[in-house]
Amino acid sequence: MDKNRKVHQFKNPVLNWIEFRLPIISYFKKEYGDYPMPKNCNYFWSFGALATITLVTMIVSGIFLAMNYTPHTDMAFDSVERIMRDVNYGWLMRYIHSNGAAFFFIIVYIHIVRAMYFGSYKYPRELNWILGVFIFLLMMATSFLGYTLPWGQMSYWGATVITNLFSAIPFIGEGLKTWLLGDYNVGNATLNRFFALHYVLPFVIFGVVGLHVAAVHVHGSNNPDGIDIKTNNDSVNFFPYMLIKDTVAMCAFGVAISAVIFFGPNLMAEVDNYIPADPLVTPAHIVPNWYLAPFYAILRAVPDKLGGVLLMFGAIVILFVLPWLDRSKVRSCNYRPIYKWFMMGFFVNFFALGYVGMLPAEGLYLLIARVGLLYYFGFFFIITPFVGWIEKPSKLPLSISDVYAKNIAPNIGGGEKGIPSPAMQKDTNL
Amino acid sequence: MAKKPKNKRRDFLQLSTVTLGAVGTAAFIWPFLKSMSPAEDTLAAGSTEVDISAIEEGQSITIKWRGKPVFIKKRTKEEIDAAKMVQASDLRDPQDDADRVQKEEWLVLVGVCTHLGCVPLGQKVSDMKGEYDGWYCPCHGSHYDTSGRIRKGPAPKNLDVPPYTFLNDNTIKIG
Numbered sequence: 050m051d052k053n054r055k056v057h058q059f060k061n062p063v064l065n066w067i068e069f070r071l072p073i074i075s076y077f078k079k080e081y082g083d084y085p086m087p088k089n090c091n092y093f094w095s096f097g098a099l100a101t102i103t104l105v106t107m108i109v110s111g112i113f114l115a116m117n118y119t120p121h122t123d124m125a126f127d128s129v130e131r132i133m134r135d136v137n138y139g140w141l142m143r144y145i146h147s148n149g150a151a152f153f154f155i156i157v158y159i160h161i162v163r164a165m166y167f168g169s170y171k172y173p174r175e176l177n178w179i180l181g182v183f184i185f186l187l188m189m190a191t192s193f194l195g196y197t198l199p200w201g202q203m204s205y206w207g208a209t210v211i212t213n214l215f216s217a218i219p220f221i222g223e224g225l226k227t228w229l230l231g232d233y234n235v236g237n238a239t240l241n242r243f244f245a246l247h248y249v250l251p252f253v254i255f256g257v258v259g260l261h262v263a264a265v266h267v268h269g270s271n272n273p274d275g276i277d278i279k280t281n282n283d284s285v286n287f288f289p290y291m292l293i294k295d296t297v298a299m300c301a302f303g304v305a306i307s308a309v310i311f312f313g314p315n316l317m318a319e320v321d322n323y324i325p326a327d328p329l330v331t332p333a334h335i336v337p338n339w340y341l342a343p344f345y346a347i348l349r350a351v352p353d354k355l356g357g358v359l360l361m362f363g364a365i366v367i368l369f370v371l372p373w374l375d376r377s378k379v380r381s382c383n384y385r386p387i388y389k390w391f392m393m394g395f396f397v398n399f400f401a402l403g404y405v406g407m408l409p410a411e412g413l414y415l416l417i418a419r420v421g422l423l424y425y426f427g428f429f430f431i432i433t434p435f436v437g438w439i440e441k442p443s444k445l446p447l448s449i450s451d452v453y454a455k456n457i458a459p460n461i462g463g464g465e466k467g468i469p470s471p472a473m474q475k476d477t478n479l
Numbered sequence: 480m481a482k483k484p485k486n487k488r489r490d491f492l493q494l495s496t497v498t499l500g501a502v503g504t505a506a507f508i509w510p511f512l513k514s515m516s517p518a519e520d521t522l523a524a525g526s527t528e529v530d531i532s533a534i535e536e537g538q539s540i541t542i543k544w545r546g547k548p549v550f551i552k553k554r555t556k557e558e559i560d561a562a563k564m565v566q567a568s569d570l571r572d573p574q575d576d577a578d579r580v581q582k583e584e585w586l587v588l589v590g591v592c593t594h595l596g597c598v599p600l601g602q603k604v605s606d607m608k609g610e611y612d613g614w615y616c617p618c619h620g621s622h623y624d625t626s627g628r629i630r631k632g633p634a635p636k637n638l639d640v641p642p643y644t645f646l647n648d649n650t651i652k653i654g
Binding site for chain 1: 512515516517518521541543545546547548590591594595596597598599600616617618619620632633634635
């Protein structure tokens with residue numbers, strides 16, 4: 050141990066006692082107190098905080114649900130109904146948990162849209178993006194496992210369809226599926242292990258979120274103009290400015306989720322899941338949760354079992370390499386006149402895929418799914434590298450405070466116009 | 480980089496220690512992985528005897544065997560002829576009707592779509608039976624013929640035929 054280590058001094062002796070033994074006080078002060086946020090960050094930058102709060106809410110409501118839930122095929126459905134009818138505030142716990150999952154995905158999708166549109170995935174935040182995609186994957190796995198637990202018809206058949214995806218793998222597929230299920234079809238062994246994994250994965254997510262936040266704090270947050278912080282003039286401290294802003298966002302979010310929990314708790318639920326699981330009868334339309342529907346649409350758009358499975362997983366895996374497919378040095382789409390429209394097209398396309406993913410795979414819907422599939426992969430493999438190469442980005446602002454000088458308070462300060470700023474030179478010479 | 484001779488012994492010890500550690504770790508993980516495979520009682524899930532005397536021609540019943548639905552259908556003359564007329568070589572999963580039945584009026588199938596595991600429709604008179612008048616899977620649109628063979632849609636294989644024996648004219652033992 051370094052005897053000459055410089056220990057932070059606080060006024061409070063208790064804090065000093067802790068700090069000397071575990072420098073956690075200075076860590077929190079640095080990362081959540083003095084942490085500089087670009088002052089031009091808009092409300093899109095509140096969704097990371099919202100996602101964290103939602104994760105905690107999901108873990109807490111889940112723990113309390115688990116106290117009354119029975120993971121056995123004969124009792125699971127009834128135990129959920131008991132939670133709804135007999136357990137004190139059980140209905141509230143369950144509606145918070147089921148709608149919280151949907152809102153978690155809404156928030157994370159907006160968070161991803163933010164990262165894509167404003168180029169947050171680019172140098173030097175690539176690892177941060179990779180950790181984020183990893184969190185997204187873990188979330189999808191966790192929500193799928195959780196959807197099985199109420200043991201309704203959609204639970205059972207959703208689990209059947211998704212686990213059968215693994216049987217498409219040549220040679221080892223059938224064996225792998227049986228190993229995952231612990232049986233030859235979805236049964237009690239499956240329900241038991243799905244419950245165990247559904248309980249543990251959120252804590253894994255929590256750990257990766259910790260890395261995700263630590264990684265973004267190394268180089269600081271991106272911002273709508275996609276340029277780096279140059280001086281103290283460009284940033285504000287996280288506390289109190291961003292904390293207060295995030296709190297406002299949280300209030301708005303609280304109103305939105307409460308409206309659904311209290312006035313439309315089953316809006317996003319499938320009616321068939323209120324029928325107990327029956328291994329002998331498949332519901333007429335098996336639909337995934339809406340937040341997984343875009344990927345389900347890709348699966349069904351391919352008329353080949355293995356091909357569909359590969360493209361569906363490929364649609365997620367491709368996200369990992371986005372930082373290397375995009376050749377442009379300009380981060381924010383606000384300064385990318387061509388790519389901006391393809392990017393918005395990507396969001397619309399993703400939404401359309403989700404829409405047809407909830408409908409039967411036939412006729413026009415199937416056609417839309419196929420066109421959407423082409424655009425999805427075309428966006429990553431062709432549009433993103435190609436546009437980055439031919440596009441002439443518009444002029445970046447000199448600095449973050451310069452954006453304010455021009456747009457918001459033209460009379461206060463501001464940099465010289467027409468001179469390339471250090472920010473711009475750095476961005477284009479990476 | 481060339482090592483000095485006196486380091487060779489140390490290198491060997493390091494390498495063998497790490498190797499032994501890796502093998503030990505793998506051996507330790509194996510029971511945990513294996514515990515997720517089907518348990519002995521699951522494997523031992525037995526056989527089922529079914530009385531088929533009450534099944535009329537053209538009728539089909541569904542029974543449960545090892546947690547899966549099994550279709551037992553007494554086929555009509557037309558259905559048998561339709562199944563026999565098909566050239567096996569034209570099929571995605573080539574198989575003659577004769578290889579899929581023991582007695583040609585009795586068709587026994589595992590009622591699980593080979594695509595993603597849904598139960599195909601076609602057991603009830605009112606059900607959709609698909610374009611080949613056998614079974615139709617509503618999940619992703621696979622069509623099966625009167626021999627349970629895949630004819631159209633995403634499923635890669637014919638419906639499985641479970642192991643079964645006729646104990647007598649009125650009883651089938653499945654499994």
